[in-house]
Amino acid sequence: MICDLNVIYPVTDFTTRITEKDLTKLKCGLSTLEQLGYTHVALNFRYSPQLVKKIPNNVNELNPIDVTQLQEFKERLKIFTRITVIANDTSQFQHIAKFQQVFDLVTIEPTNEKVLQTAISNLDLDLISMDMANRLPCYMKHKTVCSAVEKGIYFEFKYNDLINSSTRSMTISNIKQLIRASRSRGMVCSSGLDIDHLHFVRSYHDVVNLLCVIGLDNARASQLFKDWSSKVLLNGRLRVKSFKQTVVISGDDGLIDNRLETSVSAESKPGVSNTKMDASGYTHEKRKLDLLEREKAKLEAKKQKL
Amino acid sequence: MVRLKSRYILFEILYPDTLSSPTSLNFTTQSQAILSLHQPSNPTITPKSLVQLIRLSLAKNFGTLGSSTSIPLSLKYFSHQTSTGIIRINQENVRLLLASLFFITSIGGQNCIFNVVCVSGSIKQCENKSSARSRLLMRNVQASDGEAVGTDVLNALFDGGIKVPGGRSGDDEGDGMDGVL
Numbered sequence: 001m002i003c004d005l006n007v008i009y010p011v012t013d014f015t016t017r018i019t020e021k022d023l024t025k026l027k028c029g030l031s032t033l034e035q036l037g038y039t040h041v042a043l044n045f046r047y048s049p050q051l052v053k054k055i056p057n058n059v060n061e062l063n064p065i066d067v068t069q070l071q072e073f074k075e076r077l078k079i080f081t082r083i084t085v086i087a088n089d090t091s092q093f094q095h096i097a098k099f100q101q102v103f104d105l106v107t108i109e110p111t112n113e114k115v116l117q118t119a120i121s122n123l124d125l126d127l128i129s130m131d132m133a134n135r136l137p138c139y140m141k142h143k144t145v146c147s148a149v150e151k152g153i154y155f156e157f158k159y160n161d162l163i164n165s166s167t168r169s170m171t172i173s174n175i176k177q178l179i180r181a182s183r184s185r186g187m188v189c190s191s192g193l194d195i196d197h198l199h200f201v202r203s204y205h206d207v208v209n210l211l212c213v214i215g216l217d218n219a220r221a222s223q224l225f226k227d228w229s230s231k232v233l234l235n236g237r238l239r240v241k242s243f244k245q246t247v248v249i250s251g252d253d254g255l256i257d258n259r260l261e262t263s264v265s266a267e268s269k270p271g272v273s274n275t276k277m278d279a280s281g282y283t284h285e286k287r288k289l290d291l292l293e294r295e296k297a298k299l300e301a302k303k304q305k306l
Numbered sequence: 307m308v309r310l311k312s313r314y315i316l317f318e319i320l321y322p323d324t325l326s327s328p329t330s331l332n333f334t335t336q337s338q339a340i341l342s343l344h345q346p347s348n349p350t351i352t353p354k355s356l357v358q359l360i361r362l363s364l365a366k367n368f369g370t371l372g373s374s375t376s377i378p379l380s381l382k383y384f385s386h387q388t389s390t391g392i393i394r395i396n397q398e399n400v401r402l403l404l405a406s407l408f409f410i411t412s413i414g415g416q417n418c419i420f421n422v423v424c425v426s427g428s429i430k431q432c433e434n435k436s437s438a439r440s441r442l443l444m445r446n447v448q449a450s451d452g453e454a455v456g457t458d459v460l461n462a463l464f465d466g467g468i469k470v471p472g473g474r475s476g477d478d479e480g481d482g483m484d485g486v487l
Contacts, residue, residue, distance in 0.1 A: 029322075031343075032320070032322045032339075032343065032419075035339055035343050036419075036421065076336060162408075162409075165366075165409070168409075198417070199323070199419055200411070203421050203422070205422060206420075206421070206422055207408070209404045209405060210408050213402065
């Protein structure tokens, strides 16, 4: 499984819905990713608390990403949802717990050192996304970064910024800082694909090679897309859609996406999707029947005794 | 006696903008996505201009030292129909060349993605890989779509028939690399 955890969903507000035109472009981007060999893709909703003040109270209306609109990719890609909170103050963390119920991945993009420190020490996050196109908010300390990685919070950077020639040098310098601070562990690289720049996406082999030129060893660089990315996804699943620390996987390529879960929950509780649920819906048909028959037999045995 | 070692890079050029531009329904099935990404290249793109583009990217991103690595660079093969090509370069400079391909975003005024398919020590391996890949793509096209539609579009694309793997070797001899074959 090769993951791309950052495809920007072209919506800036919780209440607005994606336009037809943007949806077409997004689908183009997804099919390009598919052709380049990616299997797991996370759609990223970027939320900045300064611009969007109002958050819907109802948990079910919280997720603006509608996976059901992407029916074409049912068998082709595994699609997840993600939120990135662009935080410049610790007071903006209050809604994180709410987001964790709805999104598969919860990410913070800190804009100053204090936010970064608090996020690492207090919050239960999956990823910390760093804006590599601009100067980093603070000097990346080994202690800070490694304590996050040990907790299971990984750092993300986008190769989108590398392809854009105006931000290239700054991005390379920042990535080098991150590699040094994290001792080349616990990083995730994603495309940051934006619907206006569909050609800013590369196959992961090319990115791995470029990271080798920058100064990361080959094995670690490919882990950025495989092991560590899938660990982040698994973490998110364990937080939201698990039952006693168990998640559902498929036999061929790892984690399954929301599609099955939403359909199962729609069966049992119509109108509710993306909520916490247990894995009982996945029991095999035959096994279900077996269980029923066994229970029936038990009941009959009881009756006969009476 | 130490042999001069070289690497052959098989790449393909993908055009993501064609996914939405002529009609807006070029991604609904896998076959449509494959067909619209693998467009034939503009005939104005010559092997010379392609090499120039790569040299430019090397010079821009890696400076004088990078440019020096492009002296032994040569384009061994390029097909406009399938937008695939093979580059030969010294073994030690492979990573720089691949990085410079990574940074190229447009060719002949069209947005593109340079996708490196394989890097190998002999041109034979590259050719095998290329034909295997086109066969795989064909299979995907036919598997995910009704055969009739898929082959029709393909015939239009490749000028009468499925000649991608076979047609390649004939072209290559014309390029003056029969010694390697």
